[in-house]
Amino acid sequence: MSRSYRIFSVTSLALALALVGCRERGEGSPISPVALERTETAAQPVAPAPAPAGITPLDVSDLAERVKPLVVNITTMQTAPRQAVEFFDFFGQGERQMPRRMGLGSGFIIDSAGYVITNAHVVEGASEVRVRLADEREYDAKVTGRDPKLDLALLKLENATNLPVAPLGSSESLRVGEPVLAVGNPFGLGHTVTTGIVSAKARAIGLGPYDDFIQTDASINPGNSGGPLFNTRGEVVGINTAIRAGATGIGFAIPVDALKDVLPQLREKGYVERGRLGVGFQPISKDLATALGLSDPKGALVSAVEPNGPAALAGLRDGDVIVSIENEAVEHANDLPRMVARHSPGERVKLGILRNGERTELTATLDKLDEPPVIAQREATPEPNSLPAGKLGIRVADAPGGAGAVVAGVVPEASVGELQPGDVIQQVGDIQIGGTADLRAALDRQKPGSMVLVKFRRGDLPRFTAFRMP
Incomplete structure (x- = not known):
């Protein structure tokens, strides 16, 4: 069964708001009533359990009041395609005007000088970007950085100073079940607050090679794209990006640690350069682990090595199992692209590998990631015998x-x-x-x-x- 996901920004023609997402990407069990039995012993008051270390008890009203000024509503304008212009010209009345589409999204302030983070798809193709703060001040904005692979964009508000700044937390230390709060601009209803928990981490949903989403049941809808997901300390731990189409309470956020990895490049260059290792790889099943002599089906199995690429020059071979990058364990094969991409072209990275059951280390100098290399192979057709x-x-x-x-x-x-x-x-x-x-x-x-x-x-x-x- 194929699954569909929505990247949730809102678009419209002219001034009308379309209440659907831009891009297409369970069932609950009934809760049975619990029978309560009377006992002879009087109930004793129970002291509330202390919150786990590092997690602040959630006071939604206080937290919302603190974080709402850090969140912005984003409106974009796009010129409609030529086909739409020709359709409107059919009426032949008055001066020709280019019809425009309006889009809505969310974002959050990361610098008092007016730098804002949002999703790249929120501002894709926009000819105008307008940002409104919680205190109703409005600014024109320019897109100064973009990373389509992570779906992140950096905006600069014109003539903005002394703005409140959203602190960036740690998505690595985020725990499943931890309370979170989402603030955004769903359907144009600005600065809407919803709460929920972290339902899961490290979700791959098929949006790209660096999928590593936080799943949450905090209610998020079209227009929430680019808005922050806060922990109970008021720190941004994720950037709300997608929802599961046709489902309720299944939303996905980019981990803030991924943003922190690329933010310096977005600010300095306006784009992101990533390192490339030059290997093909695949997950390791239990049968493959047995055949390879592994105790656990962890790591990434190298299935192809690009000739004269970084991996080949480092001595990597097909059949090797990459188990760590810079001493960080590769738990799953789909972790490998993201872990390599954290490093810049020209950087030397240490690879931990298993070869014939023995652990060894290699050092590779990464190339620049452009398009995936094509490993040329002849198309084989059977001989008649x-x-x-x-x-x-x-x-x-x-x-x-x-x-x-x-x-x-x-x-x-x-x-x-x-x-x-x-x-x-x-x-x-x-x-x-x-x-x-x-x-x-x-x-x-x-x-x-x-x-x-x-x-x-x-x-x-x-x-x-x-x-x-x-």
Whole structure:
């Protein structure tokens, strides 16, 4: 089942407000009444449990009063596309005017000189940006920095001075279940306050390679984009960005630590440069962990290394498992792009890897991240001399030019990991596969019941899989 998410800014034609989000990206259980039984012992007053260390008991009214001046409402104007102009010209009345669309969003002040953070999609394509403070003062604003990959933008309010500043907290120390407060401009209803808790952390929802969202049930709606998520100390811990379409109480915020990583570059250069390692990688399943001799399915399995790229020059090989970057553990494979991107081009980073079950360290000098590199590979088509399905339940054929063995068919009951027709098997264990004869010989060397590590290619994407020999 596909999931849809909304990036929640609001747009309209002319002065009308459209109450829908800009971009498309459970069910609750009934609460049963609890039967109360009378007891003979009189109830004794119970002292409230102290708040955990670092968490201030939530007084919503006091907190809202403190943080509302730190939050701004954002209105943008965009010139409509030419097609819309031609439609309006159809009426042929009066002087031609370019129709405009209005958008709404939120933001928060990070510098008393008038610097404001919001989402990049809030100001995307805007010809005018207007910001209103909680005390009704209004300023024209310019977009001075943008990071589309994180969906962040930096605004500068013109002629603004001595503004209150929102303190930036730590999303790393944020705990699941911790109370939070969202303030924003939903549907143009400025400085609206809602409360909730941190429902989850490190959510990947398919919006980009650096997904690491805070999930919250604090009510957030179209127009809240770019607004802050506060902890009980009045510190910004997230930037509200997306909601789960069709659901209630499922919103997502960019961790403030991600903002702190890129903020210096946004202020100094107006854009963000990220480092690039030059590897393809994949998650590690339990079967792969067994085949690789790992105690836990943690880290990122290197499936391809860009020739002459930073990883190759550092000595990284396919089949290595990256378990740490600069001594910070890589718990999940999807953590790797974000962890590498924290570092600048030209920076030397220490990689902790596992190779053949042994821990070692390499040092790579990162390149600049532009477009993902294309690792050139020939499109393999089976040669006519295919072999029938063997004990594994797969039928294979020679790939052209000794490029491997092409999977020509898989019987329904076969247990061969991720392999499917069209895949090209290139390696079994540490044995390179040039064709069907090599594959048969390599499989014959495997013990029954052993877990076999297989490298294959699907299109241009190298991958690993593992399965148990029958």
